[in-house]
Amino acid sequence: MKKIANHRHITFSQFLQKRLGAKISPDLLPRRLRILGHVAILWLNPKIVEHKNLIGNTVLEYDSKIQSVLKRTAGISGPYRQPAVELIAGSPDTETVFKENNVIFHLDPMKVMFSVGNKTERLRMSQLGSDELVIDMFAGIGQFSIPMAVHTSPRLIHAIEWNPDAFQYLSQNIKANRVHDIVHPHLGDTGIVTPKLGQGTADRVLMGLIQGTTKYLEQGILSLKPGGVMHIHEIGLKNDLETKLLKILEKTAFSLNRQVKLLNMHVIKTYNPSFDHFVLDVQVTEK
Ligand SMILES: C[S@@+](CC[C@H](N)C(=O)[O-])C[C@H]1O[C@@H](n2cnc3c(N)ncnc32)[C@H](O)[C@@H]1O
Numbered sequence: 001m002k003k004i005a006n007h008r009h010i011t012f013s014q015f016l017q018k019r020l021g022a023k024i025s026p027d028l029l030p031r032r033l034r035i036l037g038h039v040a041i042l043w044l045n046p047k048i049v050e051h052k053n054l055i056g057n058t059v060l061e062y063d064s065k066i067q068s069v070l071k072r073t074a075g076i077s078g079p080y081r082q083p084a085v086e087l088i089a090g091s092p093d094t095e096t097v098f099k100e101n102n103v104i105f106h107l108d109p110m111k112v113m114f115s116v117g118n119k120t121e122r123l124r125m126s127q128l129g130s131d132e133l134v135i136d137m138f139a140g141i142g143q144f145s146i147p148m149a150v151h152t153s154p155r156l157i158h159a160i161e162w163n164p165d166a167f168q169y170l171s172q173n174i175k176a177n178r179v180h181d182i183v184h185p186h187l188g189d190t191g192i193v194t195p196k197l198g199q200g201t202a203d204r205v206l207m208g209l210i211q212g213t214t215k216y217l218e219q220g221i222l223s224l225k226p227g228g229v230m231h232i233h234e235i236g237l238k239n240d241l242e243t244k245l246l247k248i249l250e251k252t253a254f255s256l257n258r259q260v261k262l263l264n265m266h267v268i269k270t271y272n273p274s275f276d277h278f279v280l281d282v283q284v285t286e287k
Contacts, residue, residue, distance in 0.1 A: 006033070006063040019058050024048050033059065037096030038067040040110050047213050056089025067091045072241045075096055076113045080163035081140075081209070083113050087103045087181045090191035097176075101149045104176040109160075111165040112141055112252065121279060122147050125206070125231075129154040130274065132203035135223055136160065137190040137216060141169035144206050145233055149179035154204075160190045194219040205230045210277060217252045224284045229263065232280045257287050 001072050007015045013031040020029060028048045034041040042061050044052060056069040068091045073083040087094065087110070095108040101123055107114055126147035132154045136145045139159035149157055159174075161167045167187045174183045186193045194216070203221045210233050220230055234245050246262060254259045265279040271277045 001181060004091050005126045006065070007061070012062060013193075015062050016055070016058065016072070017063075020051075020055065023054075024051055028054070031060070035063070036105075036114060036116070037098040038065055038091075039069045039070060039094050040066045040068070041072060041098050041109060042109040042153065043072050052086075052088045060090050068094050070109060080166070081113050082111065082163070083109060085110055088242050098110060101147060101151075103150050104144060104173065105141060105146070105169075106172045106176060107141050107169045108165070112163065113222065114141065114143065115269075118143065119269050121221075126151040128152065129157070129204055131155055134158070134198060134204045134206065135194060135202045135220075136206040136208070137220060138209035139185070139196055140166050140172055144208055145170075145183050146167060146173050146177050149174075149182040150177050154182060158193075159183050160186045160188065160193045162187065162189050171247050189217055191267070197223060198221060199258055200225050203228050203282060209233060210235045210271075214248050214252075217249060218256065220256055221253055221256055221284055226286050227283060229281060232282065233268070233275050233277065234277045234280075237274060237276075245278070246282075249280070249282060253284060254287070258284050259287050260284050 005235060012033045013225040016029045017026045025129050028045045030042045030044060043134060059069045060066055068087060069089040070085040071088045072085050076083050096109045097106045122143055125144040127155060129148045129153040134154050134157040136157055136159045139145050142159060145157045148154060159170060161170055174180050174185060189273055199222050202223045203225060205224055207220055213232055213234050223284040251259050260282040262282055266277055266279060268277045
């Protein structure tokens with residue numbers, strides 16, 4: 001069908017209800033849509049999954065820039081943090097490109113994760129790192145490294161990633177944003193690569209992984225200069241995680257003859273009804 005208009009003057013929810021409300025219970029229709037370049041992503045209530053193609057084809061008409069519609073079937077998972085998604089309408093060519101905060105991101109949302117809900121944290125990272133040596137231990141496609149390099153010109157960012165698909169987009173995004181003199185990509189396990197970058201060299205370490213971050217705390221702490229700062233992400237029960245994580249951090253730092261000082265803790269987003277995604281900023285000094 002030829003697309004001639006978009007309907008973004010009404011909300012996505014209003015649009016779907018207007019188009020499909022007579023066939024599908026409006027209460028069950030999706031209310032939110034994520035759009036990355038030409039790819040739209042939505043969650044479907046399992047009760048209406050039989051209508052997935054009808055819903056997908058309707059979404060294609062919501063905005064003329066949407067060419068592919070994906071349904072999320074679960075959260076991101078596995079060692080490569082891959083999304084569980086299924087194409088429900090439109091083009092199977094889901095490799096896309098978009099701009100956020102003047103940063104170009106190439107990715108394929110069928111293969112790699114990009115959390116729209118982390119936008120504020122990407123903005124925050126884009127204001128840090130000036131003249132610093134930074135290690136991004138879980139770089140993904142460059143969600144934090146590239147905005148930082150584009151906006152604050154660190155001396156050097158080591159961006160480590162072990163998923164070959166994410167690494168390919170990380171390399172492509174470094175090129176697209178012309179930050180190859182700042183961001184050096186490393187393909188490999190951060191547990192092995194980080195120590196090779198030298199102990200006590202980094203001004204800042206980014207640990208943007210959830211569910212598993214604590215396994216790599218030792219490498220992160222040891223790579224920092226005295227007074228260096230770490231940003232550690234995790235998920236946990238609301239109002240509980242920061243204390244739990246801080247305790248683990250203090251214990252690990254102590255065993256390495258270091259101490260940590262909490263600079264800031266905030267919630268990035270609600271992960272699910274009981275869990276939040278947090279980030280802790282800590283400063284590491286010698287004991
Ligand atoms: C959840 S994604 C987050 C990407 C980005 N830091 C962000 O917060 O938007 C975590 C990334 O870390 C990578 N990763 C996980 N464990 C790793 C390891 N041991 N070594 C290198 N990369 C790893 C995964 O492949 C994934 O791309």
